[in-house]
Amino acid sequence: MLSESERMTTAHEAGFRIKDPNSKPRAVAVIAIDKASAAIVDQISKEKWHGAHFFTSLSFSTDKSPAEGESQAMKAWLNDLAGRALNLVAEVEKSDFVVVITAAGEDARAVSVISDACAMFHKSLLGLVIPQDNTSEADIDHSLGHLRPHTRMLVVAHGIDYIEVMLTALRA
Amino acid sequence: MLKKEQNDYITQTGPGTPMGNLFRCYWMPALLSEELPEPDCPPVRVKLLSERLIAFRDTEGRLGLIDEFCAHRGPSLWFGRNEECGLRCPYHGWKFDVTGQCVDVPSEPAESGYAKKIKLKSYPLIEKGGVLWTYMGDPEKQPPEPEFEFCTVPLNQTFSSKRLQECNWLQAMEGGIDSSHVSFLHRGDLNNDPLFKGAAGNKYNLGDMAPVFEVVESSGGLLIGARRNAEDDQYYWRITPWVMPCYTGVPPRGDHPLHGHFWVPIDDENCWAWSYDYHPTRALTDSEVAAMRDGKGVHVKYVPGTYIPLANKTNDYLMDRAAQKAGRTFSGVEGIGMQDASLQESMGPVCDRTRENLVGTDNGIIMARHRLMRAAKALADKGTQPPGVDVEHQKVRQAALLLKRDVQYKDGAKEALIAKKGVRQTSV
Numbered sequence: 001m002l003s004e005s006e007r008m009t010t011a012h013e014a015g016f017r018i019k020d021p022n023s024k025p026r027a028v029a030v031i032a033i034d035k036a037s038a039a040i041v042d043q044i045s046k047e048k049w050h051g052a053h054f055f056t057s058l059s060f061s062t063d064k065s066p067a068e069g070e071s072q073a074m075k076a077w078l079n080d081l082a083g084r085a086l087n088l089v090a091e092v093e094k095s096d097f098v099v100v101i102t103a104a105g106e107d108a109r110a111v112s113v114i115s116d117a118c119a120m121f122h123k124s125l126l127g128l129v130i131p132q133d134n135t136s137e138a139d140i141d142h143s144l145g146h147l148r149p150h151t152r153m154l155v156v157a158h159g160i161d162y163i164e165v166m167l168t169a170l171r172a
Numbered sequence: 173m174l175k176k177e178q179n180d181y182i183t184q185t186g187p188g189t190p191m192g193n194l195f196r197c198y199w200m201p202a203l204l205s206e207e208l209p210e211p212d213c214p215p216v217r218v219k220l221l222s223e224r225l226i227a228f229r230d231t232e233g234r235l236g237l238i239d240e241f242c243a244h245r246g247p248s249l250w251f252g253r254n255e256e257c258g259l260r261c262p263y264h265g266w267k268f269d270v271t272g273q274c275v276d277v278p279s280e281p282a283e284s285g286y287a288k289k290i291k292l293k294s295y296p297l298i299e300k301g302g303v304l305w306t307y308m309g310d311p312e313k314q315p316p317e318p319e320f321e322f323c324t325v326p327l328n329q330t331f332s333s334k335r336l337q338e339c340n341w342l343q344a345m346e347g348g349i350d351s352s353h354v355s356f357l358h359r360g361d362l363n364n365d366p367l368f369k370g371a372a373g374n375k376y377n378l379g380d381m382a383p384v385f386e387v388v389e390s391s392g393g394l395l396i397g398a399r400r401n402a403e404d405d406q407y408y409w410r411i412t413p414w415v416m417p418c419y420t421g422v423p424p425r426g427d428h429p430l431h432g433h434f435w436v437p438i439d440d441e442n443c444w445a446w447s448y449d450y451h452p453t454r455a456l457t458d459s460e461v462a463a464m465r466d467g468k469g470v471h472v473k474y475v476p477g478t479y480i481p482l483a484n485k486t487n488d489y490l491m492d493r494a495a496q497k498a499g500r501t502f503s504g505v506e507g508i509g510m511q512d513a514s515l516q517e518s519m520g521p522v523c524d525r526t527r528e529n530l531v532g533t534d535n536g537i538i539m540a541r542h543r544l545m546r547a548a549k550a551l552a553d554k555g556t557q558p559p560g561v562d563v564e565h566q567k568v569r570q571a572a573l574l575l576k577r578d579v580q581y582k583d584g585a586k587e588a589l590i591a592k593k594g595v596r597q598t599s600v
Contacts, residue, residue: 005485005518009338011441014520023529097532126532141580144386149577153532154386155539162542169173169530169538 025051028172029095031078032056033110036103040130044163045081052172053095055080058088058110076113092117097124099172100147101163104131104156105139108146115150127151128166131158174525174541182545183340183522185437186222190548195221195417196309197551197561199318201434201446202237202297203227203304204334212254221308222439226250227297228270231257235299236270237306239292243274268292301325302332303446319563320419321591322432322450330450331429331464333471336480337513341418341443342541343523345435347512348420349536351398351412355381357511360501362425365508367449367460367469371425373572373600376400376408383410387535388582392416392565393543395589396536397581406574408600409581411589413568414540416547416560421570422470424599429456430570431470441521444479447471447509452569453596472509481510489514567591571598 007013030052032041038056045054055078062074076088092098098118102108111127118125127147131140140156147154157163174182185192200220207216208229215228217240224240226249234257240248242261249268252259258275260267266287267276272294273287280286295306296314301323307314322330337344347353354362355377362374380400388395393414399407410423421432434446447470449456456464467473473482483490489505496504505514516523530538543559550556559565571588575581582589588598 003486003488005488005514009485009517009520011521014522014524017520017524017527022527124532126535141583144580145578148386148580152382152384153535154384155535156388157539158389162539165542166535166538169534169541170532171173171529 023171026096026171027094028052028167028170029091029098030054031058031098031100031114033058033100033102033108034106036106036132037101037130040160040163041101042081043160047164049167049172052167053080088114089117089120092123093121095123097126099126099128101128101130102143102147104129104135104143106143108143111147111150124152125150127154128163129156131156173528173530176526178545179525182541183342184440185341186440190552192221194548194551194558195437197558198417199305199307199315200436201303202306204332205299205302205304208235208304215250215252215254215259217250219438220306221437227304228254228259230254230270234270235297235304236294237297238268238272238294242266243290243292301330302327315561316563319566321452321567321569322448325450325452328455330448331456331461332446332448333464334444334446334479335472335509337443337445337517338485339443339517339519340440340522341435341437343516343519344443344445345418345420346537347516348433348435349396349412349414349540351396351410352383352533357502358508360499361508365468366463367428368425371428371600373408373425376402385533385535386581387539390568392560392568394536394539395582402574405577407577409573409575409585411571411581411585413570413589415566415568416558417544421568423570423572424597425572426599429460430597432570433470445509445513453594467507470509472507481513483507483510485517569597572600573598574600
């Protein structure tokens with residue numbers, strides 16, 4: 001007599017697996033944190049995505065008139081492809097996870113602000129470092145150093161195609 | 173998640189398929205040396221990349237890997253008589269040498285030259301590190317012999333085994349580059365298995381269930397670093413090398429031997445899970461070898477006389493719910509190898525990746541698939557030699573080490589990740 005595991009691991013039995021969707025669409029914020037990566041994000045955004053939202057820059061402002069006794073509050077804004085400035089914290093809260101993209105060697109310090117927002121809502125932050133044509137190993141190290149303390153997964157992705165592959169694999 | 177056509181592309185390795193052509197660029201483990209122990213020993217059936225073959229060691233000790241079936245009427249040469257420098261079909265006496273050349277057709281006059289017109293397909297078979305390796309690609313593009321460290325150290329420093337795994341090669345291999353499962357599936361074994369226990373690094377594995385990953389491309393594949401928090405402003409890093417298309421190294425523990433795997437397609441629904449253990453600088457001890465032969469570490473116990481795991485799907489992997497409940501094993505299956513295999517086989521003969529839901533920490537898997545498909549396409553479109561063929565790509569080592577938090581692992585572990593003769597592994 002066949003064991004249960006033997007019977008259930010055939011190609012025939014695989015045909016009886018439930019076909020209904022086993023997940024809901026994800027909301028993913030994809031954020032370029034420097035000028036060079038903004039062009040990359042802009043290019044990727046032209047593909048068809050299910051729940052990915054793309055942002056090409058991060059900027060900051062301060063409240064002009066803090067109440068007496070309060071410190072000046074810093075606000076972070078994301079710029080989307082339509083040129084709208086959207087509140088970073090609100091966008092992170094709406095997302096299931098966040099992907100930051102930086103071109104190797106660029107200033108990636110802004111990731112700490114995004115990381116703080118992710119921590120506030122317990123969202124995973126993934127980091128992609130994209131080497132450019134003239135990128136040195138030191139540039140890559142520099143970017144990794146900025147991103148490492150903040151990301152749950154850090155990838156050096158040679159080529160823009162990998163970003164698309166990864167977002168597709170993650171059902172973004 | 174992969175689309176169905178992508179899943180088919182990457183999982184199918186038969187003749188003429190893009191991934192099959194990719195595999196045919198490499199030397200691959202075909203048999204253990206012990207399977208052909210002496211001249212004129214019994215021939216052994218081999219199925220690789222969906223091709224049926226027969227292996228034998230002739231009277232002079234030469235190794236042959238040829239089409240399994242006699243060119244006359246098609247019976248299996250497994251029934252053949254291995255004698256006088258050839259394998260003779262017992263049906264009508266046709267005889268073939270290690271190159272597949274027919275050397276005798278008894279029904280035809282020897283002077284007629286008829287035998288010279290008959291030749292079976294054959295592949296080179298070489299012996300290295302206790303393993304018989306074959307290359308199934310274009311003879312004109314045959315690469316240099318493999319230089320993975322486990323097959324280049326003296327024989328008393330290395331031990332290899334293989335087991336049948338009844339699923340597609342890719343879902344098996346993906347387990348080898350997914351080190352996040354260790355803290356769950358194998359947690360019961362880290363402090364008990366004789367080939368794992370006692371390592372200082374184990375406490376970090378068990379103490380931090382949410383490792384943080386860093387994936388970088390290497391010349392031959394990937395380096396997948398998993399970091400866990402350690403004391404004194406340090407990270408505990410475990411770095412897994414993957415060399416294309418199917419070699420993985422498991423980061424070491426203490427002074428235990430290094431181990432890892434090859435995942436070799438038999439056909440699209442079965443593969444050989446090869447497991448190796450070696451130490452770069454010393455002979456394996458008797459107790460280590462005994463443990464390996466007893467199925468400890470990454471090895472398995474066998475159904476006697478076979479390379480089929482003793483715990484297998486026909487006996488529900490000897491599932492022990494009491495051990496699972498008591499926490500002696502996390503899944504109820506004993507042994508690291510079969511803990512992996514049982515779950516991977518349960519996915520079905522070929523995992524349906526259209527339904528999976530990967531997360532960010534699966535980026536090692538995502539990138540490995542991407543590199544495999546990219547290399548197969550470059551080979552098909554431009555004839556580009558894929559990564560991992562160059563022997564320099566094979567001289568990598570797995571490593572486990574503590575680094576200050578501000579040190580980049582690819583810098584801090586740079587020397588540790590290179591296989592160097594006579595230099596001990598870097599391990600915690």
